[in-house]
Amino acid sequence: MRSTVEGQLSSKLEPKLVKELLDAHAEAKRNFYLGGLRLSAVEGGRFCEAAFRLLQDVTEGKHTPLSKSLPKTDALILQLSNLDASKFNDSIRLHIPRSLRLVYDIRNKRDTAHLTDGIDPNLQDATLVVTVIDWVLAEFIRLYHNVTANEASKIVNGIVKRVAPVVQDFNGFLKILNPKLGVSDHCAVLLYQRGDDGATYDELEGWARPKMRRNLQRALDTLVDDKDFAHFDGMRYFITRHGEQYVELKSLISPAQLT
Numbered sequence: 001m002r003s004t005v006e007g008q009l010s011s012k013l014e015p016k017l018v019k020e021l022l023d024a025h026a027e028a029k030r031n032f033y034l035g036g037l038r039l040s041a042v043e044g045g046r047f048c049e050a051a052f053r054l055l056q057d058v059t060e061g062k063h064t065p066l067s068k069s070l071p072k073t074d075a076l077i078l079q080l081s082n083l084d085a086s087k088f089n090d091s092i093r094l095h096i097p098r099s100l101r102l103v104y105d106i107r108n109k110r111d112t113a114h115l116t117d118g119i120d121p122n123l124q125d126a127t128l129v130v131t132v133i134d135w136v137l138a139e140f141i142r143l144y145h146n147v148t149a150n151e152a153s154k155i156v157n158g159i160v161k162r163v164a165p166v167v168q169d170f171n172g173f174l175k176i177l178n179p180k181l182g183v184s185d186h187c188a189v190l191l192y193q194r195g196d197d198g199a200t201y202d203e204l205e206g207w208a209r210p211k212m213r214r215n216l217q218r219a220l221d222t223l224v225d226d227k228d229f230a231h232f233d234g235m236r237y238f239i240t241r242h243g244e245q246y247v248e249l250k251s252l253i254s255p256a257q258l259t
Contacts, residue, residue, distance in 0.1 A: 002026070002159050005141060012144045014057050020050040020066065025137055026159070032130045033163050033253065038122060044129035045107040048100040051136055052076055058092060059083055073101055091139045099132050123249070158196065164253035167193045174207045178256040183212040183219040185252055188229055191239035192247045198236035 002022065009018045028043035052070055056063035059080065064070050077097040085093065106125045134156050142152040166189060168175050174193060176186055190207055191199060199207075201220070208216055220237060223230040229243030239247075247253060 005145070005155060005159060008145045009140060013054055013140075014063065016066070017050050017054045017057065017063065021047060021054065021137070021140070022159070024050055025133055028133060029130055030163065032126055033248070034165060038126075040126040041103075041107045041129050044103045044133055047133045047136075048103050048107075051096065051100055051140075054140070055080060055092060055097065059088060073104055077101055089143060091143065096136055096139055099136055103129050103132050164189055164193045164247075166253050166255045176207075178252075179209075180256055181252065183208065183215050184222060185250075186212060187216070187219055187223060187237075188239065188243055188247055189252050191223075191230055191237055192244060192253065194239070196238070198233075198238040200236050204237065 006018055006022055024043050024047035028040045028047060031039040031043060049070060052073070053063040053066070056076075070076065080093050080097045083093050106129055134153075137159075138149065138152040138156045141147060141155055142149050145152065145155070147155070166177050168177055174190055176189055181189065186208065187204055190204060201217075204220070205213055205216055212219075220230065220232070223243070224232050224237070227242075227246075228240055229246055231238045231240055
């Protein structure tokens with residue numbers, strides 16, 4: 001998927017900048033999935049620098065070299081907003097630049113104090129960063145890969161696979177490295193790891209701990225019908241967006257600490 005997207009975008013955009021954009025996106029997403037929330041914000045800033053250069057290249061036919069610092073973002077955003085609307089898409093002129101500014105602000109202020117409101121600012125900020133850079137990348141794909149917005153979003157979701165360090169793959173056997181997980185969370189983590197491939201009941205049963213198997217169907221029914229953490233299409237189980245958020249917010253993807 002990554003190579004296809006990179007090839008398509010590079011046929012119309014500066015290849016070095018496309019690679020930089022995709023590398024930064026991948027690192028930000030991987031750090032987010034692995035719990036490196038501050039690093040996600042840092043990589044989000046790197047993504048913005050590549051994206052702003054792409055906007056320069058698209059609109060001016062040249063860009064600030066990667067070896068040099070970009071002009072002040074306020075000036076860049078103003079310059080882009082003043083472009084001829086009949087020649088450049090609103091996403092190029094307005095929406096992408098303003099979205100990038102938001103990510104920059106989060107990165108630059110990520111160590112500032114937050115109200116004691118029970119919300120983890122690192123998770124809150126990192127979630128916003130990865131959501132915005134996903135949208136920006138989808139816009140570049142929509143504009144220069146000739147696909148619909150929905151198709152572009154699906155492509156972005158498929159570029160970087162969610163990874164769960166708590167899962168170790170032994171030639172197709174998925175072992176959860178946390179014996180404290182209950183059967184429902186065990187299944188949720190397995191489905192998180194499987195992503196769009198999903199898993200059959202037989203696969204989940206094979207990967208479950210022996211003592212979990214008698215309650216496996218009940219746990220899966222709860223995930224599907226009561227919590228909306230999973231979907232069953234009649235053959236395979238798939239994690240939902242709600243399920244992905246649950247696994248990440250509960251830090252279920254991290255292996256148990258050895259004692």
